[in-house]
Amino acid sequence: SAVISQKPSRDICQRGTSLTIQCQVDSQVTMMFWYRQQPGQSLTLIATANQGSEATYESGFVIDKFPISRPNLTFSTLTVSNMSPEDSSIYLCSVDGPYTGELFFGEGSRLTVL
Amino acid sequence: AQTVTQSQPEMSVQEAETVTLSCTYDTSESDYYLFWYKQPPSRQMILVIRQEAYKQQNATENRFSVNFQKAAKSFSLKISDSQLGDAAMYFCAYTGNAGNMLTFGGGTRLMVKP
Numbered sequence: 001s002a003v004i005s006q007k008p009s010r011d012i013c014q015r016g017t018s019l020t021i022q023c024q025v026d027s028q029v030t031m032m033f034w035y036r037q038q039p040g041q042s043l044t045l046i047a048t049a050n051q052g053s054e055a056t057y058e059s060g061f062v063i064d065k066f067p068i069s070r071p072n073l074t075f076s077t078l079t080v081s082n083m084s085p086e087d088s089s090i091y092l093c094s095v096d097g098p099y100t101g102e103l104f105f106g107e108g109s110r111l112t113v114l
Numbered sequence: 115a116q117t118v119t120q121s122q123p124e125m126s127v128q129e130a131e132t133v134t135l136s137c138t139y140d141t142s143e144s145d146y147y148l149f150w151y152k153q154p155p156s157r158q159m160i161l162v163i164r165q166e167a168y169k170q171q172n173a174t175e176n177r178f179s180v181n182f183q184k185a186a187k188s189f190s191l192k193i194s195d196s197q198l199g200d201a202a203m204y205f206c207a208y209t210g211n212a213g214n215m216l217t218f219g220g221g222t223r224l225m226v227k228p
Contacts, residue, residue, distance in 0.1 A: 042205060042218045043159075090157065097161070101147040101209035101216060105159040 002027055002095050004106035012112045018081045021109045023093030028073035033103065034066070035092040043092065049076045083113045116141045118208050118219035126225040127196045134181075135191045135222045137206030145211040148182065148189045151218075153203040162204070165189065193224075201226045 003026040013019050023032060034046040046066055047055040055068040069077045080087050090108040097104050117140045127133035139148070150162040165173045165182050173180050177197075181190045193200055206219040 042220045043216075044218075045215060048215075092159070094159075099164060100211075101149060101207070102161055102164065103159075103216060107156065107158045110157075 001097065002029065002104040004093055004095060004104055006091075006093050006106035006109050008109055009107060010110040010112075012114060013083050014114055015084055017083055018079055019083065019111060020077050020079045021091050021093070023076045023078070023106055025074045025095055029095040030073070031096055032070065032076045033094045034068065034076075034078045035094060035105075037090040037092060037108070039088065046078070046091075080111065083111070085113045087111065088113045116143075116208050116210070116217045118206050118217050120204075120206055120219035120222050122222045123220070124223045124225070126227060127193070127200075128227050129196055129198060131196055132192060132194045133196055133224065135193075135204050135206075135224065137189045137191070137219055139187050139189065139206070139208050139219075141187070141208065141210070143210050147209050147211075148180075149207040149209075149216070150178070150180070150191045151205045151207055152200075153205065153221075154199075155202070159205070163191065196226050198226050198228060200224060 005024045007022045032049045035043040037043050045058045046061045047057045049055045049068050049070040051070045067079045090110050092108045093106040094103040119138045146167045148165045151159050152162045153159045163175045163178050177194045179192045203221045205221045207216045209216050
């Protein structure tokens with residue numbers, strides 16, 4: 001199984017600021033996925049990040065708000081821009097496992113926006 | 115679009131007893147995959163069990179088993195001999211044959227009473 005490290009694990013941010021979350025995987029992976037988990041809710045896919053190409057965003061998420069970088073096969077970042085209290089969530093990085101639909105997850109980054 | 119529904123926001127079980135978590139889904143595809151993921155309080159999601167829709171036999175992983183009813187689009191998780199460490203959020207998830215996106219249910223919080 002892949003080991004996924006996320007930084008920061010939690011942060012408290014001020015409204016209007018931006019924060020970048022880092023995701024490091026201990027092996028090379030083709031696709032990395034970013035999910036959002038709002039308080040008490042399920043996971044929603046933000047975008048899929050392939051190395052060397054633009055991230056693919058799901059409906060309701062835009063690049064200006066959630067820019068993603070994928071500089072190599074083991075690393076990705078997600079930036080939450082111009083934050084508002086509605087952005088308070090856990091943001092999870094994940095990668096494909098060996099079987100169809102299986103995902104390995106990082107521990108998540110809990111953001112609180114004041 | 116595929117949807118996944120978990121009708122039980124919370125469940126509780128006595129230690130050593132058996133509990134069943136419900137999940138229904140909606141899809142027009144004939145080939146797909148279903149999963150149960152566990153999210154303990156530490157937040158890292160892990161895969162509990164997976165089921166390929168083309169397999170009639172229900173998947174089993176130690177104390178965890180599923181009841182997959184394809185015609186009814188039902189996919190319940192049974193946990194036998196419940197342990198304190200089973201306390202977590204459980205998410206039912208679906209992906210189509212392409213396996214390129216997981217759709218999660220709303221989750222069920224399982225409490226285990228000593």
